[in-house]
Amino acid sequence: MDRGRSEELIGPPxxxxxxxxxxxxxxxxxxxxxxxxTTYPATEVAAPRLTRRQRARLxxxxxxxxxxxxxxxxxxxxxxxxxxAAFLRFDILERMLPRVILIGLVNTIIYxxxxxxxxxxxxxxxxxxxxxxxxxxxxxxGAYVEFFRGVPALVVLFMVAYGIPNAFPGFQFPGDKYxxxxxxxxxxxxxxxxxxxxxxxxxxxxxQLEAARTLGMSHTRTMATIVIPQAFRVVIPPLTNExxxxxxxxxxxxxxxxxxxxxxxxxxxxxxxxxxxxATPLIVAALxxxxxxxxxxxxxRKLEARYAKAR
Amino acid sequence: xxxxxxxxPGSHAISIRNLKKSFGSNDVLKDISLEIEPGEVVCIIGPSxxxxxxxxxxxxxxxxxxxxxVLVGPDEVTHPDADLDxxxxxxxxxxxxxxxxxxxxxxxxxxxAQIKVLKRRKEDAIATARLNLHRVGMSHKEDAYPGxxxxxxxxxxxxxxxxxxxPQLMLFDEPxxxxxxxxxxxxxxxxxxxxxxxxxxxxxxxxxxFAREVADRVVFMDGGYIVEQGLAQxxxxxxxxxxxxxxxxxxxxxxxxxxxxxxxxxxxxxAS
Numbered sequence: 001m002d003r004g005r006s007e008e009l010i011g012p013p014x015x016x017x018x019x020x021x022x023x024x025x026x027x028x029x030x031x032x033x034x035x036x037x038t039t040y041p042a043t044e045v046a047a048p049r050l051t052r053r054q055r056a057r058l059x060x061x062x063x064x065x066x067x068x069x070x071x072x073x074x075x076x077x078x079x080x081x082x083x084x085a086a087f088l089r090f091d092i093l094e095r096m097l098p099r100v101i102l103i104g105l106v107n108t109i110i111y112x113x114x115x116x117x118x119x120x121x122x123x124x125x126x127x128x129x130x131x132x133x134x135x136x137x138x139x140x141x142g143a144y145v146e147f148f149r150g151v152p153a154l155v156v157l158f159m160v161a162y163g164i165p166n167a168f169p170g171f172q173f174p175g176d177k178y179x180x181x182x183x184x185x186x187x188x189x190x191x192x193x194x195x196x197x198x199x200x201x202x203x204x205x206x207x208q209l210e211a212a213r214t215l216g217m218s219h220t221r222t223m224a225t226i227v228i229p230q231a232f233r234v235v236i237p238p239l240t241n242e243x244x245x246x247x248x249x250x251x252x253x254x255x256x257x258x259x260x261x262x263x264x265x266x267x268x269x270x271x272x273x274x275x276x277x278x279a280t281p282l283i284v285a286a287l288x289x290x291x292x293x294x295x296x297x298x299x300x301r302k303l304e305a306r307y308a309k310a311r
Numbered sequence: 312x313x314x315x316x317x318x319x320p321g322s323h324a325i326s327i328r329n330l331k332k333s334f335g336s337n338d339v340l341k342d343i344s345l346e347i348e349p350g351e352v353v354c355i356i357g358p359s360x361x362x363x364x365x366x367x368x369x370x371x372x373x374x375x376x377x378x379x380x381v382l383v384g385p386d387e388v389t390h391p392d393a394d395l396d397x398x399x400x401x402x403x404x405x406x407x408x409x410x411x412x413x414x415x416x417x418x419x420x421x422x423x424a425q426i427k428v429l430k431r432r433k434e435d436a437i438a439t440a441r442l443n444l445h446r447v448g449m450s451h452k453e454d455a456y457p458g459x460x461x462x463x464x465x466x467x468x469x470x471x472x473x474x475x476x477x478p479q480l481m482l483f484d485e486p487x488x489x490x491x492x493x494x495x496x497x498x499x500x501x502x503x504x505x506x507x508x509x510x511x512x513x514x515x516x517x518x519x520x521f522a523r524e525v526a527d528r529v530v531f532m533d534g535g536y537i538v539e540q541g542l543a544q545x546x547x548x549x550x551x552x553x554x555x556x557x558x559x560x561x562x563x564x565x566x567x568x569x570x571x572x573x574x575x576x577x578x579x580x581x582a583s
Contacts, residue, residue, distance in 0.1 A: 225427060
């Protein structure tokens with residue numbers, strides 16, 4: 001099979017134009033034209049004597065060689081002692097533990113989870129509004145999505161944290177900073193999630209709705225029992241993506257002037273960075289973020305595998 | 312067989328009067344009047360685009376008619392105050408594309424509406440579901456998901472799902488058109504046994520042999536009108552209208568059409 005194909009590939013270039021000419025004039029020699037049609041265009045065949053597969057292999061080899069050379073050069077030029085002193089100081093790590101976990105990591109998870117819950121509920125509501133037959137609902141949901149997708153999350157967080165208490169004197173967010181973050185980050189995420197949910201709901205075939213209605217289910221019952229459970233499966237991967245983005249967006253919380261007990265990972269690391277003038281805290285924070293996001297990705301893969309059967 | 316709750320004199324299973332349906336400027340149903348009696352099996356045949364499926368979908372208001380009235384038993388489904396969810400429970404429908412719920416098992420497909428709509432107890436719903444799975448020969452697959460079944464099996468489950476609601480009449484919208492040829496027979500066999508049990512059935516189909524054997528009446532539609540109707544043997548065996556004759560000729564002898572005719576028709580349609 002392999003040999004047969006490669007012989008075809010390096011077939012005589014002259015045959016191609018001749019076959020094309022014959023093809024145009026008559027269809028009577030159909031068997032002949034069939035056999036010559038597999039000849040590749042003259043431009044490709046006229047290139048070097050290598051087969052296409054050999055060329056691909058050569059190109060890949062060159063890329064590997066270049067990559068190894070660059071890494072080797074960097075490794076040679078780096079002063080490893082200085083490097084590890086800048087990024088990997090274990091004494092600083094020791095001073096960060098265990099508070100980096102108990103305060104930084106835990107707060108990051110709490111901020112992201114609160115915002116996710118807010119965004120999930122509001123996003124689902126907006127998606128249903130956007131698909132509603134009532135024009136005012138559609139208009140509102142559309143305007144919401146367009147506005148908050150177009151404004152940076154940091155600006156929204158500022159508006160919520162400083163704007164709302166100023167505009168409504170005496171109003172207090174439940175849980176103080178935690179409530180602020182829940183709303184401030186959740187508002188933006190809800191705009192993205194609304195679009196995700198809408199796509200998921202629209203991905204459920206119309207026949208599903210018709211079958212359910214034919215069985216006597218009301219519209220609301222159909223949405224709850226048939227459409228949304230199916231939409232949810234479609235939406236799990238992009239939803240996890242949203243969760244991961246929120247974990248990272250929680251780093252914006254530092255602008256709210258939080259107390260030491262409310263520090264999340266980035267603020268916590270920044271604090272240590274200022275005191276130790278060393279990049280180790282950043283590395284530690286990065287590893288902590290990965291400790292949250294990597295298991296999330298794993299969870300999605302598991303859920304997807306479980307649902308694959310019931311597609 | 313299921314009996315009509317109110318056997319008032321002249322009460323039909325379905326009564327359609329002066330039904331019209333347009334999609335934009337496209338008039339799909341132009342003026343349809345049709346009555347179907349309890350226990351009757353009616354096959355609707357006709358070329359594609361003639362409005363057969365639309366007519367069927369107007370019966371349970373999956374399509375809202377532009378004008379005209381549709382009565383199912385004593386209830387007017389086209390009435391603005393009609394309780395559609397209640398009326399639809401009594402009208403089973405089987406689709407060309409099966410439309411089983413892919414996230415539920417076969418058994419759950421059959422019980423979900425019984426529990427959520429008819430408010431049956433779970434045990435009762437399961438008992439009814441098992442009975443109907445047995446009727447269509449699918450008892451061995453109750454824990455499977457629809458995606459694991461062949462097209463013919465899925466369609467039989469879809470029929471059982473409709474039957475579990477204990478409908479008074481069943482609508483079939485080209486139930487075998489999406490099936491591989493070797494799977495058509497098993498679905499037709501189930502439908503035939505349903506007909507023999509006295510179920511009122513309206514079937515849009517291209518299976519002429521089935522229509523001839525099982526239908527009490529055949530309705531031929533073309534261009535949004537009912538062109539001809541009558542006993543199955545009469546309409547299929549001895550059609551009176553020219554349009555019926557030419558349609559049946561094409562359906563029963565698909566190889567007789569000349570390529571030149573197809574090309575000519577194609578050119579005519581692109582020219583216009």
